[in-house]
Amino acid sequence: MGGKEGGRGYLYQGIVAVLEALRRNDWDRIYIEFPTEGDKVDIALKSADTITDAIQVKSTVNSFSKGDISKWLKDIITDYPCQRYCLVLIGNCAVSAVDFMNAITKFQTGKLDATGKKQLEKFETQLLKDINVDFKVLPFDPDSLKSLVREALWKYAYDSGHSLEHPQVSLLVDAMVEEELLQSTKDGYTDRTIFSLELNKRIELIIKKYTKVRKAIGILCFSRGSERLTQETSILLDLQDKFEGRFLKPDFDWTVDIGKPVQDFLRENTEVQQAYQIMLEAHGSIAFAAGRVFDTKSGVDICPVQKTILGPEIWEFDKCDRTQYQNWKVEHIARDEDTFDTALILNVRHNICSDVERYLKEQGVHVGRIINFSPEDTGSTGFSIQNGTHSSKLAMEVYAALAGRSTVERRAYLHIFAAAPNAFMFHLGQVSRPFGKCILYEYDFEQRGNCSYIPSIQFDGKGGLE
Secondary structure (H helix, E strand, O other): OOOOHHHHHHHHHHHHHHHHHHHHOOOEEEEEEEOOOOOOOOEEEEOEEEEEEEEEEEEEEEEOHHHHHHHHHHHHHHHHHOEEEEEEEEEEHHHHHHHHOOOOOOOOOOOOOOHHHOOOOOOOOHOOOOOEEEEEOOOOHHHHHHHHHHHHHHHHHHHHOOOOHHHHHHHHHHHHHHHHHHHHHOOOOEEHHHHHHHHHHHHHHHHOOOOOEEEEEEEOOOHHHHHHHHHOOOOEEEOOEEOOEEEEOOOOOOOHHHHHHHHHHHHOOOOOOOOOEEEEOHHHHHHHHHHHHHHOOOOOOOEEEEOOOOEEEEEOOOOOOOOOOOOOOEEEOOOHHHHOOOEEEEEOOOHHHHHHHHHHHHHOOOOOOOEEEEEEOOOOOOOOOOOOOHHHHHHHHHHHOOOOOOHHHHEEEEEEEEEHHHHHHHHHHOOOOHOOOEEEEEOOOOOOOOOOOEEEEOOOOOOOOO
């Protein structure tokens, strides 16, 4: 074996060792280049002071033949006695090799047919008595192999309660493979307890060291947050001149003068290479419009900042969070059967259903039905949504419920009324592209109009503003 092939062989052994260590939990020690008389065991696993698994790793740019596999299998079985043997074949297998491996499997499971018997005619099947033989065929490309390790490491981290980003996983995988290569030159072993402790330490360390740097971007409508946003954001859209308190000045239009500038500002000041946190001292309609810019196809990593009693929190979705959060209680209220518009009511912070129904009646807004969402367990309170993961999941549940509307309903208008945190409205906006034509509403807190609701930003059915 030449130097290049030998180096590749050691690399593949290291990768396979890491895969075994991550995927399995039935070992106490793992060895690379395990010393045996015939030197046929590349990787060995020990459990309860007994070597339970002997693994041989083979790689080729060509195709593995039946003869190759038959010889290697006999060599490893006769080299060291244990319970299980595995040939890890990195590369392509000829048809004859596949047929031979299938025959071995049939023999072990007691399902050997005539075709299988013919394949095993020249193989000493007595070698297979009271043992288990397995074959694993992996891609020859090192990058493809490392992707398998990254997937296994991500699952390991997930099961351990950690959330890792792709760059973090890649750094850890490279370090682990390199460490296993060094270990193979020392005739040593890796202890499972130490492996788990050290790996979890590294995961926690890299999460802390590789914390994503989020650039702060803000939208300001209220004077109460002007000083904080000016100090804490590097990019700010100030819309205060268009409002008197929370009330839009008469000379301005919600869609043209608020919705469009918000979306233009966000598109012009964000890029996929940078992560962001968005601070919203603004109306819920603006939070929804901002989220709508950053749907899954935008490629921009952006999270809303939500004010809580403990201070501002970044409401980011954690894919490793397995908490069983409360869901929605969903009520469908029939109204005008000759109309196909739908009213969506989100009673998160407090119950607004009766106020909305009164508004619809008084203003002559005809809807075919109302879809009324309320927190299932706690009711409508300031604590109904716990964090960004909970918020994102609730937004997806609203999305799923609205997807169940009939075709004619989805072609008509969706009227959105919400008493909800801005971060939730942002998350809802992110999944709102399929909602069709939408009209959002703001409550007249200052009682300068109808002391009820006011139509705000409107979206057409094509993903844009009306």
